[in-house]
Amino acid sequence: MAGKILFSSDIDDPAAWAAALRALRPDLELVDWRAAAEPEAFDFALLWKPPPGGLGPYRNLKGIQSLGAGINQLDLGTLPPGVPLARLIDPHLTETMVDYAVTAVYRHFRGFDRFERQTRARRWAYEAPPAKADFPVGILGLGVLGGAIAQRLRTLGFPVSGWSRSPRPLDGITLFAGPDEFPAFLASARAFVCVLALTEHTAGILNRETMGAMPPGSVIVNMGRGGHLVEADLAALVRAGHIAGATLDVLSQEPAPADHPFYDLPEILVTPHVAGGIAPGSAAPIVIENFDRAMAGKPLLNLVDPARGY
Numbered sequence: 662m663a664g665k666i667l668f669s670s671d672i673d674d675p676a677a678w679a680a681a682l683r684a685l686r687p688d689l690e691l692v693d694w695r696a697a698a699e700p701e702a703f704d705f706a707l708l709w710k711p712p713p714g715g716l717g718p719y720r721n722l723k724g725i726q727s728l729g730a731g732i733n734q735l736d737l738g739t740l741p742p743g744v745p746l747a748r749l750i751d752p753h754l755t756e757t758m759v760d761y762a763v764t765a766v767y768r769h770f771r772g773f774d775r776f777e778r779q780t781r782a783r784r785w786a787y788e789a790p791p792a793k794a795d796f797p798v799g800i801l802g803l804g805v806l807g808g809a810i811a812q813r814l815r816t817l818g819f820p821v822s823g824w825s826r827s828p829r830p831l832d833g834i835t836l837f838a839g840p841d842e843f844p845a846f847l848a849s850a851r852a853f854v855c856v857l858a859l860t861e862h863t864a865g866i867l868n869r870e871t872m873g874a875m876p877p878g879s880v881i882v883n884m885g886r887g888g889h890l891v892e893a894d895l896a897a898l899v900r901a902g903h904i905a906g907a908t909l910d911v912l913s914q915e916p917a918p919a920d921h922p923f924y925d926l927p928e929i930l931v932t933p934h935v936a937g938g939i940a941p942g943s944a945a946p947i948v949i950e951n952f953d954r955a956m957a958g959k960p961l962l963n964l965v966d967p968a969r970g971y
């Protein structure tokens with residue numbers, strides 16, 4: 662069915678998206694919000710964030726597709742009530758998230774974080790290469806992304822554990838579920854990779870108490886949302902030497918202000934929310950499928966449950 666799709670993102674390219682959709686479905690017109698006249702003519706929206714001024718004027722939307730696996734950047738409370746919202750899960754996004762997690766884990770595992778600092782300090786300090794058996798990795802969040810990261814790390818030879826709110830069986834991964842098993846999970850690893858959805862239950866889950874319960878020398882990789890981590894607590898635990906380092910792709914404020922304390926801590930590497938890549942060529946078929954479902958009144962793929970928050 663022909664239709665008109667609103668596009669809004671400050672990081673994705675509207676021309677590339679228009680071309681990718683047109684190549685598959687010439688009857689679909691994608692219009693960037695800056696060029697959008699007649700808001701009531703739009704059927705569907707493809708968004709990283711809503712346009713300034715919100716979606717109120719776009720009264721006839723039948724579905725909204727996030728341009729990310731996460732949806733918190735959309736601020737659910739500001740979206741039109743009753744319009745279904747979908748997360749974006751596609752092979753390119755998953756692969757780029759897996760690549761990022763593996764790179765960050767290896768960087769800490771092989772001590773590149775320390776060697777980078779030693780290089781700048783003109784120091785040569787030999788260390789015997791470590792064994793993976795001594796570097797178990799714990800994954801917070803075992804959805805599509807967490808599951809793929811856990812399996813890849815396991816294939817690479819790391820002992821892997823995972824925690825999710827409800828049990829998610831995964832081959833070869835030591836599983837922990839729910840609040841009762843969280844302390845045992847925190848004791849089970851040396852590197853912790855967070856890919857949880859941000860909800861009222863997971864906000865601030867990496868805090869003084871939980872990171873303090875991790876084995877001394879643990880490292881944190883956060884590629885979920887900035888709201889998962891209490892930043893002042895991480896800074897304090899790094900200064901105290903309990904947490905050895907962190908690789909953070911997401912912060913509570915993005916872009917981070919130039920005076921953010923993490924910029925002064927050599928143990929912390931900040932990347933500018935680049936972990937997951939969205940490629941129009943890869944994701945366009947999923948967007949089209951969800952457009953067609955929305956127009957037919959069918960449930961969207963990767964539909965967000967507003968009560969659950971993801």
Ligand SMILES: O=C(O)C(=O)CO
Pocket residue numbers: 728729730731732754934935936937938
């Ligand atoms: O897909 C998302 O939500 C991301 O934040 C990717 O990094």
